[in-house]
Amino acid sequence: MRRVYLDHSATTPVDPEVASLMMTYYTEKYGNPSSIHSFGQEAREALEKAREQVAGFIGAQPAEITFTSGGTEADNLAILGAAEAYKDKGKHLITTAVEHHAILETFEFLAKNGYELTVLPVDEEGLLSVDGVQRAIRPDTILLSVMHANNEVGAIQPVAEIGRLAREKGVIFHVDAVQSLGKIPVNVNDLNVDMLTVSSHKIYGPKGVGALYVRKGIRLVPRVYGGGQEKKRRSGTENTPGIIGFGKACELAQARMADEAAKLTGLRDRLMDGILERIDFVKVNGPRGAKRLPNNVNVSVQYVEGESLLLSLDMVGIAASSGSACTSGSLDPSHVLLAMGMPHEIAHGSLRFSLGRQNTEEDVDYVLEQLPKIVERLRRMSPLFDQMQREAGAK
Amino acid sequence: MYTEKVMDHFTNPRNVGEIPDADGVGEVGNPKCGDIMRIYLDIEGDTIKDVKFKTFGCGAAVATSSMVTEMVKGKTITEALDISNAAVAEALGGLPPNKLHCSNLAADALHAAIKDYYDKQEKAKG
Numbered sequence: 001m002r003r004v005y006l007d008h009s010a011t012t013p014v015d016p017e018v019a020s021l022m023m024t025y026y027t028e029k030y031g032n033p034s035s036i037h038s039f040g041q042e043a044r045e046a047l048e049k050a051r052e053q054v055a056g057f058i059g060a061q062p063a064e065i066t067f068t069s070g071g072t073e074a075d076n077l078a079i080l081g082a083a084e085a086y087k088d089k090g091k092h093l094i095t096t097a098v099e100h101h102a103i104l105e106t107f108e109f110l111a112k113n114g115y116e117l118t119v120l121p122v123d124e125e126g127l128l129s130v131d132g133v134q135r136a137i138r139p140d141t142i143l144l145s146v147m148h149a150n151n152e153v154g155a156i157q158p159v160a161e162i163g164r165l166a167r168e169k170g171v172i173f174h175v176d177a178v179q180s181l182g183k184i185p186v187n188v189n190d191l192n193v194d195m196l197t198v199s200s201h202k203i204y205g206p207k208g209v210g211a212l213y214v215r216k217g218i219r220l221v222p223r224v225y226g227g228g229q230e231k232k233r234r235s236g237t238e239n240t241p242g243i244i245g246f247g248k249a250c251e252l253a254q255a256r257m258a259d260e261a262a263k264l265t266g267l268r269d270r271l272m273d274g275i276l277e278r279i280d281f282v283k284v285n286g287p288r289g290a291k292r293l294p295n296n297v298n299v300s301v302q303y304v305e306g307e308s309l310l311l312s313l314d315m316v317g318i319a320a321s322s323g324s325a326c327t328s329g330s331l332d333p334s335h336v337l338l339a340m341g342m343p344h345e346i347a348h349g350s351l352r353f354s355l356g357r358q359n360t361e362e363d364v365d366y367v368l369e370q371l372p373k374i375v376e377r378l379r380r381m382s383p384l385f386d387q388m389q390r391e392a393g394a395k
Numbered sequence: 396m397y398t399e400k401v402m403d404h405f406t407n408p409r410n411v412g413e414i415p416d417a418d419g420v421g422e423v424g425n426p427k428c429g430d431i432m433r434i435y436l437d438i439e440g441d442t443i444k445d446v447k448f449k450t451f452g453c454g455a456a457v458a459t460s461s462m463v464t465e466m467v468k469g470k471t472i473t474e475a476l477d478i479s480n481a482a483v484a485e486a487l488g489g490l491p492p493n494k495l496h497c498s499n500l501a502a503d504a505l506h507a508a509i510k511d512y513y514d515k516q517e518k519a520k521g
Contacts, residue, residue: 304451305456308453308454311405325428325429348429381449381450
């Protein structure tokens with residue numbers, strides 16, 4: 001059976017070039033980078049090269065990069081670390097309703113522990129208003145965190161403008177760029193950020209590796225104590241093979257990004273337009289055009305439920321994801337779709353396809369051939385579809 | 396995540412559809428929580444002659460609906476009232492823990508249909 005992977009926002013395969021480079025650092029150059037012997041020093045050298053590669057990709061200085069175990073840890077370090085370091089200046093924090101759980105849950109923890117939290121709403125396309133951010137900033141605001149691009153609906157936030165505003169007001173600005181890195185330009189200077197989170201496994205690097213960019217001069221209290229690695233910001237023996245893989249993945253992504261983004265945008269629009277053409281009662285979630293990530297397609301298929309769609313797609317070899325309650329692990333559908341004002345029943349029928357490096361037009365056309373049949377089968381079973389048709393008939 | 400039996404009932408659901416002028420119709424769930432099950436019964440004397448369903452929901456919701464129709468066809472009303480949500484899940488070889496509450500309502504839909512049948516009988520007697 002044909003297998004089509006369209007869940008690259010969940011994770012990507014490791015590039016073979018990255019994997020083979022990593023293997024050397026597991027089996028041959030396995031030294032601890034803190035050791036002074038040659039085994040340690042060859043690992044140290046490769047680790048620092050990776051730091052330069054990651055820094056170079058986002059326009060930072062190598063010394064401003066702290067490696068972590070992934071995006072979640074980098075988000076936690078940024079928020080908890082800055083909140084603690086600047087608590088004497090104020091205790092007000094700002095974020096948005098559509099952030100990743102790694103951000104939201106961390107802020108919620110602080111809100112239960114003596115901080116005050118403002119969660120900004122988004123419009124029906126999932127976009128934040130710069131004016132809204134301006135109004136939310138107070139004299140005691142110390143930290144503002146806004147994602148660069150949304151993982152579910154691909155909405156790209158006006159981060160550079162928000163960053164300018166934050167800088168004017170003296171508020172530390174953190175950006176979660178896990179989904180945008182490698183797809184659209186991410187430059188810490190252009191975006192006016194103070195801290196920025198990136199993750200390796202979303203850009204064809206290994207899982208379990210991420211990094212936090214911290215602009216020189218920003219103070220951060222560590223969350224992990226121990227041997228003082230990563231300039232005391234994050235103790236623990238470095239995941240050398242993983243970090244080196246991440247560095248290589250950044251180098252490859254940097255070289256390929258422009259071509260890849262153009263190709264993915266073409267596939268994205270072919271898939272989105274194709275779905276709208278072939279299936280009735282479908283709604284696009286998130287913005288269209290330049291304000292959307294080049295690889296993200298998110299639609300709500302009305303009168304059917306997301307998990308049923310995913311299971312049916314999986315049976316014909318297509319991997320996608322959904323914001324339905326059944327797939328979110330809670331009783332509510334995706335917090336992102338709800339924040340965009342979508343009714344529960346439509347959010348339950350949401351379907352995300354996230355395209356990647358190996359996808360082809362044939363992959364897209366295979367989805368366009370299979371999905372209408374699946375939707376038709378599920379709608380035949382759906383009492384809601386029934387009801388809608390009956391009501392439409394009565395009119 | 397799902398047993399083979401669940402996937403079989405999801406892929407090839409039994410008794411999908413509706414019965415025009417059914418003797419009893421039961422519906423449970425709501426679109427907000429992502430599951431709606433509707434069951435139609437054709438009853439002759441004390442026996443469930445035919446049963447159909449329509450379901451909006453996840454894999455477990457579709458499979459439990461399909462399974463309950465299979466379990467109840469040809470049974471008496473008394474036997475049908477004895478079928479519980481847990482028995483439906485068990486007949487499917489079990490459900491993932493998070494599905495036991497939200498999507499395991501097929502027996503409730505069946506019982507609602509039987510109640511509807513009784514209500515209609517009462518009304519007819521006037």
